[in-house]
Amino acid sequence: MDELIAKLKTQIIEQLNLEGVSPDDISPDDQLFGEGLGLDSIDALELIVLLEKNYGIKIENPAEGKKIFATIRSMAEYITSKGKA
Amino acid sequence: MRHKHCVSTKMKINITNYCSIHNNQIKLNGETLLVKEKQVPFNEFIKSTYDLNASPYMKFFKMDDLCKLAFLASEFLLKNKNLAEQYGSSTISLLFANTSSSLDTDINYYNTVKDFPSPSLFVYTLPNIMLGEISIRNKFKGENAFFVFEQFQADFLCNYATQLIAEKKAKAVIIGWVELLNDNQEAFLSLAEESENGTELIAENLERLYISNH
Amino acid sequence: MKTVFAAEGNIITSLGYTAEENFSAMEQGNSGIQKFSNPKFLSFPFHASLVDDRKLSEKFSTLSTNQNYTRLEQLFILSIADVIEKSGVDLSNEKTLLIISTTKGNINLLEEQNYGIFPEKRLLLFEMAKEVACYFGMKNSPLVVSNACISGVLAIITAQRLIRSGQYENVIVSGGDLVSEFTLSGFNSFKALSDEPCKPYDAARKGITLGEGCGTLLLTSNENLLHNNEKKIKVAGGSVSNDANHISGPSRTGEELALAVNNAINEAQCANAIDFISAHGTATTFNDEMEAKAFSVAGLQNVSLNSMKGFFGHTLGAAGIIESVIALETMKKNTMISSLGFENSGVSMPLNIIRQTEKKEINTSLKTASGFGGCNAALVFSV
Numbered sequence: 001m002d003e004l005i006a007k008l009k010t011q012i013i014e015q016l017n018l019e020g021v022s023p024d025d026i027s028p029d030d031q032l033f034g035e036g037l038g039l040d041s042i043d044a045l046e047l048i049v050l051l052e053k054n055y056g057i058k059i060e061n062p063a064e065g066k067k068i069f070a071t072i073r074s075m076a077e078y079i080t081s082k083g084k085a
Numbered sequence: 086m087r088h089k090h091c092v093s094t095k096m097k098i099n100i101t102n103y104c105s106i107h108n109n110q111i112k113l114n115g116e117t118l119l120v121k122e123k124q125v126p127f128n129e130f131i132k133s134t135y136d137l138n139a140s141p142y143m144k145f146f147k148m149d150d151l152c153k154l155a156f157l158a159s160e161f162l163l164k165n166k167n168l169a170e171q172y173g174s175s176t177i178s179l180l181f182a183n184t185s186s187s188l189d190t191d192i193n194y195y196n197t198v199k200d201f202p203s204p205s206l207f208v209y210t211l212p213n214i215m216l217g218e219i220s221i222r223n224k225f226k227g228e229n230a231f232f233v234f235e236q237f238q239a240d241f242l243c244n245y246a247t248q249l250i251a252e253k254k255a256k257a258v259i260i261g262w263v264e265l266l267n268d269n270q271e272a273f274l275s276l277a278e279e280s281e282n283g284t285e286l287i288a289e290n291l292e293r294l295y296i297s298n299h
Numbered sequence: 300m301k302t303v304f305a306a307e308g309n310i311i312t313s314l315g316y317t318a319e320e321n322f323s324a325m326e327q328g329n330s331g332i333q334k335f336s337n338p339k340f341l342s343f344p345f346h347a348s349l350v351d352d353r354k355l356s357e358k359f360s361t362l363s364t365n366q367n368y369t370r371l372e373q374l375f376i377l378s379i380a381d382v383i384e385k386s387g388v389d390l391s392n393e394k395t396l397l398i399i400s401t402t403k404g405n406i407n408l409l410e411e412q413n414y415g416i417f418p419e420k421r422l423l424l425f426e427m428a429k430e431v432a433c434y435f436g437m438k439n440s441p442l443v444v445s446n447a448c449i450s451g452v453l454a455i456i457t458a459q460r461l462i463r464s465g466q467y468e469n470v471i472v473s474g475g476d477l478v479s480e481f482t483l484s485g486f487n488s489f490k491a492l493s494d495e496p497c498k499p500y501d502a503a504r505k506g507i508t509l510g511e512g513c514g515t516l517l518l519t520s521n522e523n524l525l526h527n528n529e530k531k532i533k534v535a536g537g538s539v540s541n542d543a544n545h546i547s548g549p550s551r552t553g554e555e556l557a558l559a560v561n562n563a564i565n566e567a568q569c570a571n572a573i574d575f576i577s578a579h580g581t582a583t584t585f586n587d588e589m590e591a592k593a594f595s596v597a598g599l600q601n602v603s604l605n606s607m608k609g610f611f612g613h614t615l616g617a618a619g620i621i622e623s624v625i626a627l628e629t630m631k632k633n634t635m636i637s638s639l640g641f642e643n644s645g646v647s648m649p650l651n652i653i654r655q656t657e658k659k660e661i662n663t664s665l666k667t668a669s670g671f672g673g674c675n676a677a678l679v680f681s682v
Binding site for chain 3: 131174175179185186188190192194195197198202203204207208210211212213215217218220221223224225226227228229230231232233234235241243244248254299
């Protein structure tokens with residue numbers, strides 16, 4: 001799980017062009033949206049692309065994404081639950 | 086296009102500020118703020134320009150190159166100004182134009198289509214997103230328009246801006262020409278408002294400022 | 300200030316090649332939206348309103364045998380030719396201007412199956428506009444408006460301003476966009492495409508349906524170009540605003556669209572209240588919700604309203620013009636078209652959505668549009 005979390009951090013920073021943010025700046029339990037990392041709806045769509053591109057997981061309903069993309073840990077758990085880690 | 090009949094107004098509308106970015110050089114009111122050698126790539130130049138601007142803005146790094154160009158020019162143009170507060174959000178207007186619309190990003194987006202179409206590129210495949218980015222940053226809620234011309238059209242832009250102010254649809258108009266395709270990048274933004282200072286907003290003056298900063 | 304009139308209009312969509320054909324199909328409740336399977340466009344079947352290729356070639360061949368026009372240019376030329384023929388507007392007049400409204404122009408030239416058929420420069424919007432203007436031998440260079448989904452409404456507002464101030468006497472405003480791999484894949488990446496025909500304002504709406512087409516409207520200060528036996532309709536007011544909120548998500552309050560609506564109504568100075576609203580109604584969750592709030596803020600929640608997207612989908616840069624021409628037909632024929640796809644309200648504020656096509660005297664109407672970049676536009680037509 002820790003390995004997956006570390007990988008996700010790097011992938012998210014790259015996919016979302018989070019300039020000046022390093023993996024150490026993000027804790028696995030930080031909220032990605034709103035107060036935390038301050039991501040927005042377009043970032044959420046890019047996270048959907050990230051899951052499909054890197055893990056072969058398709059999310060058709062963006063509403064589903066809310067729970068999955070709450071934190072890096074919730075993303076990692078979702079990927080693991082799909083057996084794609 | 087011919088625009089012989091200028092919209093007349095009794096008020097004095099002046100260009101009070103202008104900012105240009107061209108050939109790795111950024112100038113504000115004709116004075117150079119930063120210049121980099123020709124061989125410095127655009128991305129690097131734009132990053133140095135961003136660093137020159139004291140106020141950080143995380144969203145900047147998510148923008149496409151066209152928006153980065155427009156956004157930075159607007160940051161310097163509007164430095165030490167708070168137009169939304171001075172005049173009211175709904176009275177600040179953005180009037181922009183260019184030659185290539187968003188074609189540069191269109192091509193970048195299209196390159197992702199066969200693989201994983203990128204939503205964050207797709208949203209920038211519209212030239213007026215520049216207006217959106219500047220509006221969000223500065224809380225500008227007034228008139229917006231984006232036109233596509235073969236080349237800079239001082240007379241049209243001048244007439245349009247003058248009409249907006251004369252008909253009380255705007256108190257200030259930011260006239261923008263922001264073009265980017267392949268290796269050509271240029272931004273020329275000017276602020277027109279009723280003022281005693283600056284240069285009168287007439288086509289000849291706008292054209293002259295554009296050319297001298299080109 | 301000159302008074303600006305709305306004269307002849309044309310619409311080309313899957314429903315027909317004239318304003319009349321489109322309006323009568325809509326009156327009968329016919330939708331041009333169908334399910335298509337075209338792997339060149341999208342890897343799975345999608346709903347859209349498409350102009351039939353064969354019919355288009357057939358129609359275009361009656362005008363010209365020149366093969367050097369792209370699909371979209373053919374649509375523009377056919378649509379504009381209809382307006383010129385029916386209105387008799389003088390193209391050689393140096394006070395006649397063409398405004399082209401489009402979001403993506405010839406973007407399909409980027410696609411593999413079209414690559415190399417036309418010069419690359421035709422991807423540039425002004426080059427496309429020049430081809431169209433050249434076909435008609437127009438004196439003035441055309442003006443191109445490209446401002447996301449408000450392009451069409453903004454183009455009409457721009458024309459109204461250029462005529463009001465006396466810079467031009469006649470402006471032909473023409474808007475067109477295609478359904479392409481580019482737009483379908485983009486809206487799909489936004490998870491915004493509905494897997495059934497779109498249902499604006501409905502509780503079960505699932506997103507947009509794309510459409511293609513072209514709309515043309517002649518604006519003029521010359522009353523001689525109006526038909527004697529029809530209502531004289533003025534392009535009375537127009538306004539544009541920006542949400543200053545998010546580049547793809549609409550305003551949370553609708554206040555900015557309401558601002559444009561109020562400004563347009565104030566400029567129109569019409570004695571009568573608004574009788575009818577042709578709204579944007581894309582059938583995305585957030586757009587329709589924002590509009591419902593905006594019409595409440597503007598105090599227009601009781602005015603009869605429709606979205607025409609259920610008939611020919613979202614035609615992007617053509618939408619504002621196509622839907623304005625239908626709004627003008629609504630006024631001339633005193634017939635309000637039902638908002639196709641609507642059953643149960645799915646927005647948080649009340650709206651008076653037209654459930655059944657009905658006869659009613661319509662003398663003042665409002666056309667609105669909103670788009671990416673946070674832009675909103677409103678236009679008032681009145682007798």
